[in-house]
Amino acid sequence: MASNPSNVNAVVVVGGGFAGLTTALALSCCQPRPPIVLVEPHSRFVFLPLLYELLSAELQAWEVAPPYHSLLCERGIAHLQDRVESIDTKAKTLITSSGITLSYSQLVLSTGSVPTDFNIQGVLEHALMFRDLDDVQVLRQRIRELQLSRDPQQALVIVGAGPTGVELACKLADLLNGAAELHLIELGERVLPNAKAFNQEEAEKALNKRGIHIHLCTKVLAISANQVEFESKQKTHSLISPITHRGLIWTAGTRAVLPEFGPDFVLTGARLPINSCLEVIGLNHVLGIGDVAFNDDHCWPSTAQVALQQGEAAAQNVMALRAGKAPNPFEFKDLGEMLSLGIGEASITGMGFTLAGSLAFQMRRVAYLTKLPGLSLGLRSASTWLLGH
Ligand SMILES: Cc1cc2nc3c(=O)[nH]c(=O)nc-3n(C[C@H](O)[C@H](O)[C@H](O)COP(=O)(O)OP(=O)(O)OC[C@H]3O[C@@H](n4cnc5c(N)ncnc54)[C@H](O)[C@@H]3O)c2cc1C
Numbered sequence: 001m002a003s004n005p006s007n008v009n010a011v012v013v014v015g016g017g018f019a020g021l022t023t024a025l026a027l028s029c030c031q032p033r034p035p036i037v038l039v040e041p042h043s044r045f046v047f048l049p050l051l052y053e054l055l056s057a058e059l060q061a062w063e064v065a066p067p068y069h070s071l072l073c074e075r076g077i078a079h080l081q082d083r084v085e086s087i088d089t090k091a092k093t094l095i096t097s098s099g100i101t102l103s104y105s106q107l108v109l110s111t112g113s114v115p116t117d118f119n120i121q122g123v124l125e126h127a128l129m130f131r132d133l134d135d136v137q138v139l140r141q142r143i144r145e146l147q148l149s150r151d152p153q154q155a156l157v158i159v160g161a162g163p164t165g166v167e168l169a170c171k172l173a174d175l176l177n178g179a180a181e182l183h184l185i186e187l188g189e190r191v192l193p194n195a196k197a198f199n200q201e202e203a204e205k206a207l208n209k210r211g212i213h214i215h216l217c218t219k220v221l222a223i224s225a226n227q228v229e230f231e232s233k234q235k236t237h238s239l240i241s242p243i244t245h246r247g248l249i250w251t252a253g254t255r256a257v258l259p260e261f262g263p264d265f266v267l268t269g270a271r272l273p274i275n276s277c278l279e280v281i282g283l284n285h286v287l288g289i290g291d292v293a294f295n296d297d298h299c300w301p302s303t304a305q306v307a308l309q310q311g312e313a314a315a316q317n318v319m320a321l322r323a324g325k326a327p328n329p330f331e332f333k334d335l336g337e338m339l340s341l342g343i344g345e346a347s348i349t350g351m352g353f354t355l356a357g358s359l360a361f362q363m364r365r366v367a368y369l370t371k372l373p374g375l376s377l378g379l380r381s382a383s384t385w386l387l388g389h
Contacts, residue, residue, distance in 0.1 A: 022308050038078070092107075118252070130251060156247045173342065290310060309330070
């Protein structure tokens with residue numbers, strides 16, 4: 001299909017997660033405003049850090065997952081609800097799943113990441129994920145079933161004790177309220193291996209207080225519909241009796257999602273290599289941001305915080321490139337770390353203070369709400385929370 005000539009001057013942003021949506025919204029505030037196309041297959045933006053609160057019904061879907069049309073209306077951003085399949089970096093075009101060819105002047109790649117199974121047997125077939133609205137529905141249904149049968153022997157297993165695994169375990173323990181055992185399996189020696197010390201300690205307290213069984217230094221070998229097999233790395237690779245489960249949630253790792261490239265760009269690694277100005281190394285006028293990108297000199301973590309800040313910086317750098325100026329290096333400002341630790345509890349480390357408990361929970365909610373793209377929605381949600389709880 002011929003490319004659409006009306007797009008040749010456009011900035012095309014691929015992926016409307018934290019990084020891409022922030023870029024598109026920031027570009028829409030620039031003068032002169034460039035033509036902006038956001039290619040994103042979903043109809044709703046999902047604010048992932050608040051997915052636990054959606055699971056527990058502390059928040060509603062309209063608060064956690066606003067539709068793109070409400071976020072983009074009157075911003076001069078065209079939302080193409082489609083998936084990019086391939087990019088021709090020589091012709092500066094991309095092709096979508098429905099066969100549309102788009103031309104771009106500048107391209108921002110922010111296609112994020114998805115869970116990876118590390119080729120462990122049975123994960124794709126039998127594990128539940130926790131990443132989108134459908135996953136929340138499936139898990140809610142499973143919780144209802146466990147609550148109805150109320151057999152204390154029945155178990156729910158979470159694999160991966162990073163932030164998602166730990167936050168989910170605490171929320172599930174509160175929701176299940178003794179209706180099932182909870183097991184948290186982690187390959188490392190401690191939960192939250194990369195977290196700030198205060199949050200790590202608070203998380204350990206929160207997990208222990210809820211009676212969650214923590215299996216550290218433990219590697220999952222295979223999963224079936226109702227069993228998980230694993231081995232201990234501590235006891236010289238000894239096999240442990242499998243756990244019989246009524247549901248296993250996989251939060252053990254992610255991999256970057258990337259379209260195909262051609263003909264003059266070969267991707268050698270698993271993620272997009274970018275320089276300190278967020279430009280994809282080897283490509284002109286193409287930026288890579290968020291979970292999909294990596295920079296050799298900076299260990300920017302794969303977080304919403306980094307994605308948001310890179311989105312702002314990417315918009316500035318796109319405008320610089322359009323004006324024929326040099327882009328600026330990206331500087332990450334670590335604003336701290338917040339963890340949801342069950343219903344009504346959280347832990348915060350950052351900006352010179354640490355805080356745990358219900359006040360931290362309220363602060364976390366308000367902090368995230370003000371980050372919600374489209375401030376009017378955020379303010380509405382903030383008042384719901386502040387007045388309603
Ligand atoms: C449950 C959960 C809780 C989290 N909590 C926190 C937290 O508390 N704090 C924090 O900092 N981080 C948190 N994270 C991590 C954070 O959400 C990610 O780091 C962040 O979403 C990365 O943003 P991104 O824009 O790079 O990618 P994503 O948010 O993954 O967005 C990528 C987008 O690209 C789209 N896309 C993919 N492929 C294509 C394609 N080919 N064409 C078009 N579009 C495409 C996808 O549909 C998606 O909308 C959490 C993650 C999860 C799963």
